[in-house]
Amino acid sequence: MTLILFNKPFGVMCQFSPHPSRATLSEFIRTPGVYPAGRLDADSEGLLLLTDDGALQKRISHPDSKKRKTYIAQVDGRPAPDALARLRGPLDLGDFITRPCEASEIEAPEWLWPRDPPIRHRASIPVTWLALTLSEGKNRQVRRMTAAVGLPTLRLVRIAIGGFSLASHPLLPGEWRYVDAADFDAEESARS
Incomplete structure (x- = not known):
């Protein structure tokens, strides 16, 4: 059974098949027979797990498994007093209501690599960093959650899945x- 930790760069598609305008996983990982256990959209970065084992893939990615995934988000603006409480949820996003999660404001991570291309800088609008840990992972969920609270x-950047993290397994993008x-299960149990 193969399990790969990959730090997906910004702009890379979570697929091995060719894409007309973007890089794909095949440009980084040459191990045959592995597939992503879950996805990150092209505009997101960070930890992605790949495996050749279907049962493990399902255990990692299926919402019923409730595997914890931690993200850090740079958001536009400062949180209103109730924004973090609303993020912790449940939060109604229209087509579904999120499960409760952990959400906190953090300092800008010193260890984080620069993004290519860089984030735009606007001196008149402050930015804030948030850490969010979810036990689900619907399409663009974190982005939709932060937008719903005005951020x-x-x-x-996804920094952890289950017990695996970029802190304990440092990898640069790519x-x-x-x-x-x-x-996989042993590291998560140790974190709990």
Whole structure:
């Protein structure tokens, strides 16, 4: 059983098949038979797990498994007093209501690599960094959540899935490494 940790760069599609205008996983990972366990949209960066085991892929990515995923988001503006409480939810996004999650304001991460292309800088509008840990992961969910509380996301980086994190397994954008699949549940249990 193969399990790969990959730091997906900004702009890369979470697919191996060719894309007409964007880079895909095939430009970084040459291991045959692996597939992403979950996705990150092209405008998001960070940790992606890939495996050749269908049962493990489902355990990692299926919403019923409630695997914790942690993101850091650079947002436009400062949170209103109730914004973090609203993010912690449940939050009605129209087509679904989010599960409760963890949300907090954090300092700008010093360890975070610069994004290419860089985020626009507007001196008149402050930016804030948030950390969010979800037990679900619907399409563009974090971006929709921050927008719903008046804080549009400028940059989104997934930093952890289950017990695996970019803190314990440092990878620069485009880098990947094999890990022991048995460690997936063990690392998450150790974090709990």
